Amino acid sequence: MGGFFGVVGKDDCVADVFYGADYHSHLGTSRGGMVVRGAQGFKRNIHDISDTPFRTKFEPDLYKHVGRMGLGVISDYEDQPMLVGSHHGRYAIATVGKLDNLEALAREVLSGKAAHYSEMKGNEFNQTEVVASLIDRQDTLVDGLQYVHQKVVGSCSILLLTDDGIYASRDRLGRTPVVIGRKEGALAATLESCAFPNLGYEIDRELGPGEIVRLTAEGVEQLSPSGQQMQICAFLWIYYGFPASSYEGVNVEEARYRCGAALARADDTQVDIVAGVPDSGVGHAIGYAREAGVPYARPFAKYTPTWPRSFMPQEQRVRDLVARMKLIPIRALMAGRRLLFCEDSIVRGTQLQDVIRRIFDSGAREVHMRPACPPLVYTCRFLNFSRSRSELDLAGRKAIAELGGDAEKDLGRYADSAAPEYGSMIEKIRERLGLTSLRYQKLDDMIEAIGLPREKLCTYCWNGESLYENACEGCAAESREAEEVGAGS
Numbered sequence: 001m002g003g004f005f006g007v008v009g010k011d012d013c014v015a016d017v018f019y020g021a022d023y024h025s026h027l028g029t030s031r032g033g034m035v036v037r038g039a040q041g042f043k044r045n046i047h048d049i050s051d052t053p054f055r056t057k058f059e060p061d062l063y064k065h066v067g068r069m070g071l072g073v074i075s076d077y078e079d080q081p082m083l084v085g086s087h088h089g090r091y092a093i094a095t096v097g098k099l100d101n102l103e104a105l106a107r108e109v110l111s112g113k114a115a116h117y118s119e120m121k122g123n124e125f126n127q128t129e130v131v132a133s134l135i136d137r138q139d140t141l142v143d144g145l146q147y148v149h150q151k152v153v154g155s156c157s158i159l160l161l162t163d164d165g166i167y168a169s170r171d172r173l174g175r176t177p178v179v180i181g182r183k184e185g186a187l188a189a190t191l192e193s194c195a196f197p198n199l200g201y202e203i204d205r206e207l208g209p210g211e212i213v214r215l216t217a218e219g220v221e222q223l224s225p226s227g228q229q230m231q232i233c234a235f236l237w238i239y240y241g242f243p244a245s246s247y248e249g250v251n252v253e254e255a256r257y258r259c260g261a262a263l264a265r266a267d268d269t270q271v272d273i274v275a276g277v278p279d280s281g282v283g284h285a286i287g288y289a290r291e292a293g294v295p296y297a298r299p300f301a302k303y304t305p306t307w308p309r310s311f312m313p314q315e316q317r318v319r320d321l322v323a324r325m326k327l328i329p330i331r332a333l334m335a336g337r338r339l340l341f342c343e344d345s346i347v348r349g350t351q352l353q354d355v356i357r358r359i360f361d362s363g364a365r366e367v368h369m370r371p372a373c374p375p376l377v378y379t380c381r382f383l384n385f386s387r388s389r390s391e392l393d394l395a396g397r398k399a400i401a402e403l404g405g406d407a408e409k410d411l412g413r414y415a416d417s418a419a420p421e422y423g424s425m426i427e428k429i430r431e432r433l434g435l436t437s438l439r440y441q442k443l444d445d446m447i448e449a450i451g452l453p454r455e456k457l458c459t460y461c462w463n464g465e466s467l468y469e470n471a472c473e474g475c476a477a478e479s480r481e482a483e484e485v486g487a488g489s
């Protein structure tokens, strides 16, 4: 994933850019970047944040930046923001999303001869650089941003810092949010609205899908209207969005309470305690406990003073170690009890397997698990959310393989909670995790808990459905063709 935060103000904006970008640290683990436009032009810094948080890495740079416009970005993958000199003048660009047709787009630009890419990582193109090259193919920045909407298969939201303000462009189908905030003398654009309250911003409005605006110290100017079709990522509310954020007017924490309540309504299991697997299972568990009228407790205490978040280290072995060391079981709450845990989702299930073993080792009589979303059987095609995860690693896919199922042919039936194949898959996962019982949220209940119309939400992870293609039909077909030619050459 990744996230960004941009500010235009009448006074120096560096502190806002710094803290605003830092509030996106839960969305990316690899690179952090900041760029500020001051009297001397653009000044940029990029750091590796895989072993040290954004704030620690960028603090020494703060004093080197002065300016009234700037943006910061947290990235899971490529170096950004990029500084670009083009016929549009100089600008800095940050993107959030995933170009599924990256190779095809890069090749298309290179076929125009006088073009090159300088930010290669091994053999891979830097996707933010490729987006910039698409923008530069058009006469104006707005035409360029609209051209990106037409061409990208996947998703792409963009912040552009220019001499004339910040251009904010939300993905054509709004897979990720872009929220505009306002305070006396400044305007900001962010992915996570939780970045606003402590910096004094109020939400001005959220951009619609495909909408493009320009922020200046004087106000917000709409440059391209919002489209009608939306496919915002439902996983934002279930797992990776921050509890204090809202998207499309729906707060994350409240949506999690409703998810937990829906799980409780579909359940008649008798337990002594309801708990959340920290952190993102907690909101779901509070909702479950309230609805079921069962005490909520915290049988795991999270030791946060020294342990970083679990997905930060690159190596899986280290990630597992960190996940284990920071959760300390409280035996007094577990021994002899029937415990029900809510979890945001089960991805691979390896860390969860260890957690469950430790709960039983602490004397629990029964351990029941209630994930807040249906089983994940498809990996994300639209954000770089799960780029490194192989589909075959998903707990659901592993269970299907163990059952001897044909994932290519029968995946729809395994994803359908009314089909017998679904029941067998859940039982296989339960067995492997060593749980007393396992019951997943139903897709309809999850959608109802989020509270947006079904056709506005992306639910591809769970049912493999995507209502609309991001790129225009013709562009998507062209890209597929170019990918095939590239693969064959």
Ligand code: SF4
Pocket (backbone or CB within 6 Å): 175, 232, 233, 234, 235, 236, 379, 380, 381, 382, 383, 385, 458, 459, 460, 461, 462
């Ligand atoms: S595939 Fe899943 S993670 Fe990706 S945008 Fe859709 S709901 Fe979100």
